[in-house]
Amino acid sequence: MSLAHDVLETLQRLDVENGVVSAARERELLLRFSNDRMTVADTVEATTLSVFVREGGRKAAITLGETDLSKLEAAVETMVAGLRRHGGGASVPLPKGPFRYAAPAEDPAVDVEEMASMAAAAVEAARSAGAARSAGSFKASVTSLSLCSTAGAEGEALLPEAELSLRSFSPDGSSGHGLAVATDPRRIDAAATGREAGGLARMSMGAAEAKGGRQDAVLLPMVFADLAAEAGSMASAFYVDMGMSFLKGRKGEEVASPLLQLSDDPTIPGCIGTRPFDDEGLPTRRNEIIADGVLSGYLHNSETAQARGAASTANAGLVAPRPFNLTVGGGKGGWEDLAAEMDRGLVVTNAWYLRYQNHAAGEFSVIPRDAVFVVENGELVGAAKGLRISDTLPSLLSSIEALGGDRRWVRWWEVDVPTLSPSVWVRDVSFTRSTM
Amino acid sequence: MRSAMEHALSLGAEYAEARHQSDVSERTVVKNGAPEVSGMESRSGFSLRVLKGGCLAFAAGNGLDAAGLRDLAAKAVRSAEASSALRAGIRMDSSPVCDARDVLAPRTPFADVDPQERTSLLLDAHQRAADAAAAAGCRLAGAFISLGLLTTEKTVVNSDGGRLFSRIPRASLNAFLTVFSPERGAVQRHVSKGSASGWEGVRSWDLEASMADEAATLARVLNEAGPFPAGRRDLVLGPEIIGLVAHESAGHPSEADRLLGREAAQAGETFLSEEGAPRRVGRPLLNVVDDPTLPGSFGRYLYDDECVAARRRYLIRGGEYDELLHDRSSAAAMGVMSNGSSRSLHYGVEPIVRMANTFVEPGDHSLEELLEGVKDGIYMRSFMEWNIDDRRYNQRYVGLECHRIADGELAGLLRSPALEISTPALWSAVDAVGRDLEFSAALCGKGEPMQGIPVWTGGPPVRLRAVAMGGSP
Incomplete structure (x- = not known):
């Protein structure tokens, strides 16, 4: 805390109205592998100091990879002087502390030899399950975060994350993806992750080019988490104000199937998105975003909240509020049980590259990748490829037929907000494909 | 840096490369016609990449002294050794490596442009876009305009004799525009501009005219675009x-x-x-x-x-x-x-x-x-x-x-x-x-x-x- 405190003293000496200082020390180990071989082992240790000031109707922020206090003080003084040259209006006050926070998480030991051994186990398990080759990454990081504000917030947090992401290929190029996230890399079942990827790759061998059109689909957690994370992020009041959200003007209205429950809950112990306070130092809390299909409200920091006459939801983002740890309510059974109820449709195990034509309307497309299975009369009768989901978020979320009980945490290359999602059966999903 | 590279070689690395990189950027953001935030980020540190036994490892950190750099080299070598169970047989080719400097001098350094001038430019661009949309009977319902001014400085040395120093300024602009009509809804557009240059690059974009043109085009699309049969x-x-x-x-x-x-x-x-x-x-x-x-x-x-x-x-x-x-x-x-x-x-x-x-x-x-x-x-x-x-x-x-x-x-x-x-x-x-x-x-x-x-x-x-x-x- 001392570095953050020292810089806070500079803000106080300058009589800054609203200032937040955070110091983050991050250490990360990342192992990347491809063709069953290690391609690189990364080790990064870095300290970052961030200062945010809101005063006179203006905002300024600096982020410095620097621990020399005299340099930090000089940078802060320059920032504040620049802000005061042009300011003039009123600023929204920061949440007034002090606050009590949940106890920091435990610091997991991270060892490169142990992680390399686990990566090798995952690769071997994938091979045993039928993979011809696998690629992926295994990373573990711990961020020690200190935060203090001119409004009296003062907290320390430990944010540990581990993620094993493994993609396996069968001899014909069909693929499957396995994913596991935890706060401690030793809690990851590397062999199970490898078996999942290898098994999906083997099951999807012989995938045939499929036709586009509307049909039912069971979207596995990696796919539905992508959609849920989009909806959760679009609940940020900042993006609503920007016109980058289909949730604009919909508070209190039905925006999804009554089956859908979507919350942000960074207070759940032991998740990679767990954190005791937001970027303004306010203690985090559980916020409903969509309850029984109805939009409960938006995610706020102190500034977006005041603009709407609301209270902060403890989702700061100093500029843009954001979700930290999303959860989708679950139902019953696994994806196989959902598929067994479908007369005809597809099972989509993974998707990526989601892009919008219109954020306000939620018009987008995203590309299924890895295993896609064809369902007829409740049975898996083959595998498909070459498809794209081209639809709208409001339509997909409103067409949920059932949710599985197979919730799992998803965070990977495509989904950057940790999201707990089940498999979800969605009616009449629009699939398109290249026709030449 | 050189001693860290040599330390990696002394620990058995067959190839080592050290880099110091500094990225200093300033950002000015205008949201919906009001200054949102001005920001400065300075990211500076060292990295080492080593090959040992056909295994590649990378280690990086900031705020390091000479001892910290040697420690970084040791970590990189240890990581490479830890990878040996899945040895990939990675090696470097025999390409000629340079001993060179590449310094792109800006005609107008970013520091010569007052932050208020940057903000005013974005506010003017927003106003021109809003006027253009209004002239077409629509409304600029959302506009996020972000200007970034970045200077990257790198020093690289490697054990094959390569030495490089480079300094490159880059200017970039990202905008997201929403034009709205009560009868026809909204259309949206991402706009990106960028150049390796000083402030002269920003000037060359003629942002006010460019944003006005973007908004006018969006309004035309909203007002006039008809359905298209496949x-x-x-x-x-x-x-x-x-x-x-x-x-x-x-x-x-x-x-x-x-x-x-x-x-x-x-x-x-x-x-x-x-x-x-x-x-x-x-x-x-x-x-x-x-x-x-x-x-x-x-x-x-x-x-x-x-x-x-x-x-x-x-x-x-x-x-x-x-x-x-x-x-x-x-x-x-x-x-x-x-x-x-x-x-x-x-x-x-x-x-x-x-x-x-x-x-x-x-x-x-x-x-x-x-x-x-x-x-x-x-x-x-x-x-x-x-x-x-x-x-x-x-x-x-x-x-x-x-x-x-x-x-x-x-x-x-x-x-x-x-x-x-x-x-x-x-x-x-x-x-x-x-x-x-x-x-x-x-x-x-x-x-x-x-x-x-x-x-x-x-x-x-x-x-x-x-x-x-x-x-x-």
Whole structure:
């Protein structure tokens, strides 16, 4: 805390109205592998100091990879002087502390030899399950975060994350993806992750080019988490104000199937998105975003909240509020049980590259990748490829037929907000494909 | 740095490379016509990359003294040793390495431009956009305009004798505009600009006029665009779209690390590695290149992060896929020489194979000549939604500003026609290439951790014959 405190003293000496200082020390180990071989082992240790000031109707922020206090003080003084040259209006006050926070998480030991051994186990398990080759990454990081504000917030947090992401290929190029996230890399079942990827790759061998059109689909957690994370992020009041959200003007209205429950809950112990306070130092809390299909409200920091006459939801983002740890309510059974109820449709195990034509309307497309299975009369009768989901978020979320009980945490290359999602059966999903 | 590199060698590394990189950026943001935030970020630190026993390791940190650097070297070597159970047999090629300086001096340094002048420029640009939308009976319902001014300074040394110092300023602008009409809803647009330059690059964009033009065009699309029925049409793609096609469907498939499977679990692989993949995909008039040496370009560099000299690479030459983009390890694995494609975003990430400025080389047609040859078709000038599969084979571009072409003339706007097509089908449909080259700026995402690297994408307008188009939703 001392570095953050020292810089806070500079803000106080300058009589800054609203200032937040955070110091983050991050250490990360990342192992990347491809063709069953290690391609690189990364080790990064870095300290970052961030200062945010809101005063006179203006905002300024600096982020410095620097621990020399005299340099930090000089940078802060320059920032504040620049802000005061042009300011003039009123600023929204920061949440007034002090606050009590949940106890920091435990610091997991991270060892490169142990992680390399686990990566090798995952690769071997994938091979045993039928993979011809696998690629992926295994990373573990711990961020020690200190935060203090001119409004009296003062907290320390430990944010540990581990993620094993493994993609396996069968001899014909069909693929499957396995994913596991935890706060401690030793809690990851590397062999199970490898078996999942290898098994999906083997099951999807012989995938045939499929036709586009509307049909039912069971979207596995990696796919539905992508959609849920989009909806959760679009609940940020900042993006609503920007016109980058289909949730604009919909508070209190039905925006999804009554089956859908979507919350942000960074207070759940032991998740990679767990954190005791937001970027303004306010203690985090559980916020409903969509309850029984109805939009409960938006995610706020102190500034977006005041603009709407609301209270902060403890989702700061100093500029843009954001979700930290999303959860989708679950139902019953696994994806196989959902598929067994479908007369005809597809099972989509993974998707990526989601892009919008219109954020306000939620018009987008995203590309299924890895295993896609064809369902007829409740049975898996083959595998498909070459498809794209081209639809709208409001339509997909409103067409949920059932949710599985197979919730799992998803965070990977495509989904950057940790999201707990089940498999979800969605009616009449629009699939398109290249026709030449 | 040198002693850290030598320490790694003394611990048994067969190759070592040390880099110090400083990225200092200032950002000015205007949201919905009001100053949002001004920011400064300084990211500076050291990295070491070592090869030991055919295993590659990378270590990075900041705030390090001499002892910290030696410790970093030891960590890198230990990581390489820990990888030996899955030894990949990685090695570097024998490309000549440079002992060079590459300093791009700005005509107007960023520091010479008062922060208030930057804010005023964005506020004026916003106002011009709002006025343009209002003049068309619409409203600028949302506008986010962000100006970034970045200076990157790198020092690289490697155990093969390479030494490089570079300093490159880059200016970039990202805007997101929403134009709204109560009767017709909203249309939206991302705008990106970028150059390797000082403030003179920003001035050259004429932001006020540019934002006004963008908003006016969005209002026209909103007011005038009519539905488009699906079907086969001739299609003229403007520079913004063909530039993205060049990047996605010539550049990415030609990255050697994808072909070797290194990105398989993240950005993906390439259809070019598949058995029977076509090499010839277009007519002899089609050439797609990647060139890091373009003066003023957003992706400009003269030497890559492995100290290899950059040069123009022909990705598609005369209608055939030709050269791959290589760093020294991919080149060694494939028995060729690096062509200087190794780039890293900041000190904390490893250098990997990247594009720089990817574009379709100009031909000899004016836009009017391209249009003249179309009886019933579409001129797609800009886009919003796009994506492409991880083999870079199936892609989709949904048009934003799209004109119907009737008997060689522009004949009204069309709403959101979609081009969804395979890479060989797209390139093979090109029958004429325009002469007027234009570029767009982008940040290309790849790697783990994700690295969004500055690039230009570009080309002249090109004409495609009889492609299947999806209709308006």
